[in-house]
Amino acid sequence: MIMRWLKKREIVIYYLLYRKFKNDKFNIGLALDTLSPYFSKKVIKNTLKYMVKLGLIVKVNELEYRLISFDEYLSIVSYEYLKRRLTLRHKTQ
Numbered sequence: 001m002i003m004r005w006l007k008k009r010e011i012v013i014y015y016l017l018y019r020k021f022k023n024d025k026f027n028i029g030l031a032l033d034t035l036s037p038y039f040s041k042k043v044i045k046n047t048l049k050y051m052v053k054l055g056l057i058v059k060v061n062e063l064e065y066r067l068i069s070f071d072e073y074l075s076i077v078s079y080e081y082l083k084r085r086l087t088l089r090h091k092t093q
Contacts, residue, residue, distance in 0.1 A: 005077070006056075009039075009043070009047065010047055010050070010051065012038075013035060013039070013044070013047050013048075013051075014051065014056060014067070014070065016034060016035060016038070017031060017034060017035070017057075017067060018067055018070070020034050021067065022067075023066065023067065024066075025060055025064040025065065025066050026064065026065055026066075027063050027064055027065070028045070028048070028063070028065075031044065031048060031065070032044055048065070052065070054073075055068065055073070055076070056068060056070075056073050
C-alpha cells in the first residue's frame with residue numbers, strides 16, 4: 001500500500017490533539033472544542049476521518065478515539081517507503 005506523507009494541516013491537528021490528550025481517550029466533541037479556534041468543523045471531521053483511515057488515530061469504541069504515538073506512525077510509513085525504495089533500487093541495478 002502506498003501512503004502519502006501527512007500535510008502540514010494534518011500534522012498540526014495531530015500535534016494539537018496530542019498536546020491536549022496525549023494517550024488519553026477523547027471524543028469528537030472534545031476534539032472539535034480543541035481545534036475549532038483554528039479550523040472549520042468540516043475540516044476537523046474530514047481530517048480525523050482520514051487519520052483514522054491511516055491508523056494515526058484509533059477508534060476505541062463508537063464514540064471514543066485514541067492517538068497512537070507519532071514515532072510508531074513514522075516507523076510504519078518509513079518501513080513501507082524503504083521497502084519500496086529497496087525494490088526499485090534492485091530493479092535498476
